[in-house]
Amino acid sequence: MPLVPITDLNDPRLAPYRALKQTNDTARRGLFIAEGDKLVERLLRSNIALESVLLSEPHVAQFAPLLPPDLPALVIADDAVDALVGFNFHRGILACGRRPAPPSLETIVAGPRSTLVVCPDVQDPENLGAIIRIAAGFGAAGLVLGPHCADPFSRRVQRVSMGNVYQLPIVLTDDVVAALAELRSRHAMSSWATVLDADAEVLDPRTRPDRLAIVFGSEGHGIPRDVVTACDRRVTIPMPSGVDSLNVAVAAGIFLYELTRKSDDAR
16 A cells, blocks of 8 residues: 655645535546545445545554555645645545446346335435435345436435445436336336325335335425326325425335335235
């Protein structure tokens, strides 16, 4: 693991870490930044390739032994980190990873009993990060994200997902309706739309098919009408009168807990 001391903050090797709040240059270059020891350690345990790590001088002894021998470790003065990244940062280590190529639907649909999470339009990074963490926690096979969702490798999504974004397969699609049709026709996977509708079926895990894509809508407008129409069923969580909705990540937790229990528990 080569330690590379850097004294000039204009050094081009520092470019991915510069002014992280003001630029999306890392995404355009196919990169992303992970912040702090917990995320970097989980990133190192994943199959995602890294470009470099950035260490502040006081943290070299703590983190250097954890790094692969061929990974460049850029080292700068502790008082220079804030000026570089553009905000107060005291966690000692950042990493620059290469964004993995998104998998295809076919590669994440496996096994006789499988659950996929589909998000056509979840734009809030904290909600998306929580959904990723919840989906991983309840054993979902992967996520399908529509074109207007938050960036799954944004700094906030990574933090809220607690690094589960590095492990959970995430398919990106420009056409959620077509993706649902492919799941049904080629992979025998049913789809349920989670909706706020008194006419929808009440959630009952005993009725779930073995292969299920569960669709969650956006924070403000729910699931687009064409996506709802493309689903096989509409399901809802019963709530007392006067409570109109739950946060989408909370709702995802309830649905996935109920729907990903073992068959013997749910039937």
